Amino acid sequence: MSIISKIKSIFKSSSAPAKKASTPTKAAAPAKKTTPAAKPVEKKTPAPAAAVNPKEVETLLAAIKERRTIYSLKPELPEGVTLSDIKDITQAILKDTPSAFNSQPNKVIILTGEAHKKVWNQVVDAIPTEDGKKRPQSAADEAYGTILFLIDDAVTKSLQEGFPDWAAAFPDFAVTSNGAVQISTWTALSQLPGFGAHLQHYNFLKGFLGDKIGENYTVQAQLVFGTKVAEAGEKTYNDNTIPVVTEL
Numbered sequence: 001m002s003i004i005s006k007i008k009s010i011f012k013s014s015s016a017p018a019k020k021a022s023t024p025t026k027a028a029a030p031a032k033k034t035t036p037a038a039k040p041v042e043k044k045t046p047a048p049a050a051a052v053n054p055k056e057v058e059t060l061l062a063a064i065k066e067r068r069t070i071y072s073l074k075p076e077l078p079e080g081v082t083l084s085d086i087k088d089i090t091q092a093i094l095k096d097t098p099s100a101f102n103s104q105p106n107k108v109i110i111l112t113g114e115a116h117k118k119v120w121n122q123v124v125d126a127i128p129t130e131d132g133k134k135r136p137q138s139a140a141d142e143a144y145g146t147i148l149f150l151i152d153d154a155v156t157k158s159l160q161e162g163f164p165d166w167a168a169a170f171p172d173f174a175v176t177s178n179g180a181v182q183i184s185t186w187t188a189l190s191q192l193p194g195f196g197a198h199l200q201h202y203n204f205l206k207g208f209l210g211d212k213i214g215e216n217y218t219v220q221a222q223l224v225f226g227t228k229v230a231e232a233g234e235k236t237y238n239d240n241t242i243p244v245v246t247e248l
């Protein structure tokens with residue numbers, strides 16, 4: 001069952017525990033006869049917290065919180081993790097991520113071994129400053145692989161032709177959906193013990209992929225991954241409380 005299906009089923013069933021909350025009140029009924037004054041207090045004890053905070057949602061929120069940018073990597077897979085694990089998880093996310101009109105414009109390519117190193121070394125060579133070379137050099141030398149996120153622009157073009165009134169929106173819709181694939185993949189893989197990754201945007205590396213990539217594809221981002229050597233630093237948060245608006 002997908003994460004989304006799980007959450008849907010949890011929220012569907014969330015009314016059930018609320019009904020169950022009436023059971024303890026019934027059980028307390030005999031006590032009313034002996035201590036009538038205490039009865040109203042007992043009625044105040046439904047269990048809504050459990051109903052709105054099921055364990056599966058907590059697990060998902062913890063994964064979202066635990067995903068971090070990890071720059072300190074070594075070029076190995078974490079112990080017990082296979083490349084198939086990484087591919088299967090990414091494949092599942094690619095499949096289930098929503099897209100405009102269910103157009104599914106997202107593509108993913110995983111680079112490892114010689115291909116990973118060759119592409120990043122070419123990025124290094126293409127960057128003129130020593131400082132600018134540092135990040136791609138670390139990707140080449142310290143990471144095990146790269147997950148490339150792409151958009152098939154032919155899909156966007158055909159949507160624009162099919163729905164001309166919405167033509168201007170489709171490129172943004174594709175990027176939005178691709179971003180969802182990126183973050184979900186990063187989040188899910190970060191749950192694998194020892195896994196570390198950082199997200200990069202050297203999108204010109206498309207030119208170094210040769211015939212592995214169609215002309216109609218654009219590279220959107222790179223998730224550079226390997227075994228985590230050090231944890232992420234402390235993260236600061238802005239105050240960003242969500243207002244709930246009921247009237248304007």
Ligand SMILES: Cc1cc2nc3c(=O)[nH]c(=O)nc-3n(C[C@H](O)[C@H](O)[C@H](O)COP(=O)(O)O)c2cc1C
Binds near residue numbers: 235
């Ligand atoms: C859309 C997006 C673009 C990003 N681009 C880069 C990037 O090009 N290079 C980089 O090192 N990190 C990049 N990051 C990582 C952010 O810097 C990082 O997520 C942010 O500082 C918060 O840290 P955290 O990932 O540990 O939570 C990007 C993140 C997002 C979501």
